[in-house]
Amino acid sequence: MMENSNINWYSISDNALLNVVGQFIQDTRLQQNKSQLQTAMAAGIDRSTLSQIENGNGGTILTLIQILRVLGQLEILKAFEVERKISPIQLAKLEQSKRRRARNTGKPGEKPDLKSNW
Numbered sequence: 001m002m003e004n005s006n007i008n009w010y011s012i013s014d015n016a017l018l019n020v021v022g023q024f025i026q027d028t029r030l031q032q033n034k035s036q037l038q039t040a041m042a043a044g045i046d047r048s049t050l051s052q053i054e055n056g057n058g059g060t061i062l063t064l065i066q067i068l069r070v071l072g073q074l075e076i077l078k079a080f081e082v083e084r085k086i087s088p089i090q091l092a093k094l095e096q097s098k099r100r101r102a103r104n105t106g107k108p109g110e111k112p113d114l115k116s117n118w
Helices: 014-031 036-043 047-054 061-070 074-080 088-097
Strands: none
Touching: 014 047, 014 061, 036 047, 036 061, 047 061, 061 074
16 A cells, blocks of 8 residues: 555545556556456456546546456545434433333323232
8 A cells, every 4th residue: 555644634535546546556456466457347447447546636436436346445434434423402302302211101090010930
């Protein structure tokens, strides 16, 4: 994996970001000793599409996912995972709505059966 810890992600252009992604894909592919053709065929895309992406000329998100899957790099997408958290207010409302006691479900005026089967 490329070491890009010194990149200021917010200050570089979109085209520069595409180049970083393309370089990552190319380096990962080469580390795995896979040709462009092998990788492209396994991803279900044209070799020229993979070449364009590696050269920073864009592509679709679907194509990126297909390539990352073939290269075993889908864990990169963990940054997109949404963690649902309950706000303290919602948590308090849930606590208030919890049952605090049992209710007699018999007919009105009917005494509950207090006999035990013990």
